[in-house]
Amino acid sequence: MSAKLFVFAAVFILTSQLAPAQEASRAIPVFATKVTTGTINRRIDTSADVLPLLGVSVHPEAAGRIVEIYVDVGSQVKKDQELAKINDDVQRAQFAQAEAAVTVAKASIELQKVMFESAQSALLAAKAGVEAASSQQKNLAQTRTRLEKLLKEGAVSRQQFDDLMAQYDSANARLVAANTDVSRANDAVMSAKMTIGVRRAELVQAEANLNAIRVALENTMVRAPFDGVVVARHADTGAMANPATPLFRIEQINPVRIIASVIEKDIDLIKSGKTPVIINLDAINEAYEAVADLVYPSIDAVSKTGRVEIILKNPENRIRSGMFARLSFLLNTSVDVPIVARDSLIRHNGQHFVYVIENDRAVRRQVEIGIVDEARVEILSGLKAGEQIIARGLEFVREGSQVKIVESESER
Incomplete structure (x- = not known):
């Protein structure tokens, strides 16, 4: 009898020692991050091509043989500057x-x-x-x-x-x-x-x-219609000129003009002279801040989009017509507010939740969200700055699950 009691006691002691280790082995590995504060914008993203403020093909007003050409591609010209001379005998x-x-x-x-x-x-x-x-x-x-x-x-x-x-x-x-x-x-x-x-x-x-x-x-002297730069030349000295064929193309690229298309349901959110816009030009790796200068009053009947015009200064002529631009119209901004990654949110029945890590366990907490951008979400209520939440690995986590932090987003 005493031998049975001894064996039972030994088994009990061994089991109690193994339980914590087994529980630890069942902890779910997750990536964690701390709630931070920052600035976030509600925005409309679109794209457009860069256009010159003014751009025309310069045609001669007289027909005849070209006897002189005074400019070439890349030449900066002033209004009424002489560009070419046609025989005037x-x-x-x-x-x-x-x-x-x-x-x-x-x-x-x-x-x-x-x-x-x-x-x-x-x-x-x-x-x-x-x-x-x-x-x-x-x-x-x-x-x-x-x-x-x-x-x-x-x-x-x-x-x-x-x-x-x-x-x-x-x-x-x-x-x-x-x-x-x-x-x-x-x-x-x-x-x-x-x-x-x-x-x-x-x-x-x-x-x-x-x-x-x-x-x-x-009219035998071809002149520049405005200040600008010659972007194309279509004839050489000795060629025959006629009013139907252009000799040059001149563009004014300081400032440049960008006309973006915005879907009709969003066009009223953009206000002329008020709505800020961020313009990203990947070709020159530059971003510019500007304001929507003009919201066109009509909607295109085919594409169902409205147009927004932005005038962008270009004093160094780094921006060239034809460049591709990515635009973000900033509708409103929240400053110094709690922000989390979109991937850390769970949506269920129209409500939003996050998993907060408390005592190595996942605690599901409902939150109210505000502005949402491409990767981040503003938290209006439910979280405070500094709290630690699960950033990735949510698909394996349940309420009360024991978790193990394998990497913190803040350490990456």
Whole structure:
């Protein structure tokens, strides 16, 4: 009997010593992390291509052989700077001819002015002749009346009266001639005046033709439409230019323009002049901060997206048109709040939980979440900074499971 008691006691002691070791061997290995505080943003991610602020293909306005090219790809140009010259021999000859036509038209006007003044002088002389003839005719008429009485009384002879009548008839003839001269002089004045008007119209026409040829001559010089950089050249010296074919492409890339597409349900979340945006350009390994400058008022009927325009300064011209940009519109920001990795959350029946490690055991705790980004989640309630939670290995953990931390995320 005493031997059985001894064996039982030995087994009991051995079992009690092995239990902790067996329990430890059943602990679930997990990765753990501590809840930290930080800044997190609610954002909309999209992508777009970089566009120049201004970009045009420069066409010549005149056709002809290219005699000079002054710029090349990469040249920085100013507005109205000369880019290329087209042969202008024909335009110069036409311009000289048009200048001569203007000179002739001006001389014709001056000649007509002299003729007009001469006609006016002739008119004045003719009017003076009418006055003289009219005065003489009136005097002779009065004299005739007296002589008629004297002739009846026998005081003058018939010959004297006939001589007076001859003078009177001559005076009438001179008066008629003088009036005719006045009428002709009036016609001459009116004709000279009308001719001056015609010559002035011819001058206007000649000057308009001269201006048109001047524009055609100026158009043989191809100029930059705005400040920018030449990004393409399509012709060489000696080639034939025509308005249908561009010679250069010029772009203004400081600043640049980015137009991003955003799905229609999110477009109202972005505000012109207010919503910040982070622009990542992987090609040059740079990130830029900017603001949404313009939210377009319409939605594309096919893609069901709206457009947002951002103007980005580019003083060093590192950003090139055509680059690929990743954009993140930051809708709102939480600062100095508890943050955990998205992988540490468990979602069940619309609620969120984490496993907190307390005394080497997993304790499931409900949490309320806020902003969620690609990898992190804001914790509004349920966790405090510094608490240790299970970051990975959740699929093997249950409420109260004993766990063994094999690696801490904070140590990695």
